Amino acid sequence: MPSTTTDSSEELPRPQKRRTALNRAAVVAVGRRVAVREGLSAVTLRRVASELGVTAMALYRHVGDKRELLVAMLDDVAEQLVLPDGDGPVTERLVLAFRVLHDHLTAELWVVEVLKGGELFGPRASRFVEHVLTLLEEAGLGDERAVDAYWALWWYTFGHLSYLPALGPEGRPARNELMTRVRMDEHPRLSRMLARPPREGAEADAFVRGLEALLRGLL
Structure with a gap:
């Protein structure tokens, strides 16, 4: 009578987990995810490699160093920015453009930290600049005044974004103590x-009102 004992050597191999394909897009996506979740300081090639389940050396086929990774991340954010289209008064379209930019970067505040360094940026962000300069030209500004207006609008937006982390709950205990x-x-x-406690959405409303006032002065 044949034995019913199963030879362990004949057991079927267990299926292996499928690893995410390693490519530049995957590396950039993980870098952005780490930056949003834990802040810019957490973004290192070693950390991104760990999230992908590979060695840090494996990333060098796709990004040469952290600087290249950050530029690629910035470019990815810039590419996903949907420029508003449509008709209407040029002032309203300018306000809308910077509202869209503000909302887009609010979800990726690590971008502000990178840009503060003054060295790195995403080359694809140039299409937003071109869009705004086109609108300012349509509003009747010459090249020099349009450039000045663009920088004023950008610095205003950048300043508001820079302050947003200070409004988070983690910063309030220290501020409250200092206010005493x-x-x-x-x-x-x-x-x-x-x-008067700030109502929900007050920061966003204040940003838009300030933007409108700034545009009235510029135009």
Whole structure:
């Protein structure tokens, strides 16, 4: 009678987990994910490789170093920015362009940290600049004034984005403690302002109102 014992050497091999295909797009996507989740300081080639389940050396076929990775990440963010289209008053289209940019970068605030360095940027962001300069030209500004207007609008937007992390809950305990050192009896208007808690969406509304005021002055 034949034995019913199964020879372990004849067991079928277990299926292996499918690894994400390693390519430049995958490396960039993981870099962005780490930056959004943990901040720019967490983005290293070693960390990205670990997330992909490969060695750091394997990444060098796709990005030469961290600098190249960051530029590729910036370019990816810029490429995904959907430029608003349509008719209407040029002022409204300019406000919309910077609102779209602001919303897009609010979800990727690590971009602001990279741009603060003043060296790196995503070359594909040039299409946004071209879009805005075209609108400013349509509004009647010559080349020099259009360039000045663009920088004013960009610096305003960049400044607002730079301050957004300070509005997060992790920064409030320290700010609240420091505010106890302010003599509120000497600053009645500030006291009244602080007594009114900001409503939801107040920061975004203030950004748009400031943008509209800035455009009125520029145009």
